[in-house]
Amino acid sequence: MFDRLQPGGATGVEGELTVESQVEALFAEFGDEEPPVVILVASRADMEVMSEAEDELAQRGIDHHTIVVPNPQFAVHFAETAALRGVRVIICASSYNAPLTTLVALHTDVPVVGVPLSRGSLNGWDSLIATAQSTPGSPVACMAVDGARNAAIFATHVLNALPLGPR
DSSP: OSSSOOOSBBOOOOOOHHHHHHHHHHHHHTTTOOOOOEESSSSSGGGGHHHHHHHHHHTTTTOOEEEEEEEEEHHHHHHHGGGGOOOEEEEEEEEETTHHHHHHHTTOOOEEEEEOOOTTTTTHHHHHHHHOOOOOOOOOOOOOOTOOOHHHHHHHHHHHSSSOSOO
C-alpha cells in the first residue's frame, strides 16, 4: 500500500515529486512482481471497505497492490502506463471522489471495475450513479455499492478470460 511516495527522482518547481516520477517510484516499488490487479482508492478512509477485495484476491492467490491516489494527474499517468507495467485489471473505489473510476477508464485500455462506496450524505447513490453512468468511450464494470468482494471476483473472471503472455 502506498499512502505517500518517498522523495527522490525528478522534482517539480517547488521541490515536490512530479506526477511522472511518483508513478515511476511506485512501479519501482513493485519490482519484478508486476501485480495483475491494482486497487485504486481515492482516500485512506476508502481502504476499509476495499480490504474485502484484498482478502478475496489473496485467498485466490492473485498478486495485487492497493494505492491511495493523491491527485487526478497521478490517476491519469498511472492509467496511461498500467498496461505497459503488466497490470491487467484496475479496481477503482471512491466515495467523495466518484469520478475517479471514469477518469481512470478514460486513460487506459486495461479493464476497469468500479466500486461505489457508501460514505457520504447520499449513502453511495451519488457514487453509484457516477460509476454506472461513465463517460461514453470509457467502459466500467460497475459493482454494487460497497461491492468490494464482488469486484475481486469479477477481476478474477477477467484474468481467466485474458490470454497469458507479455503485454
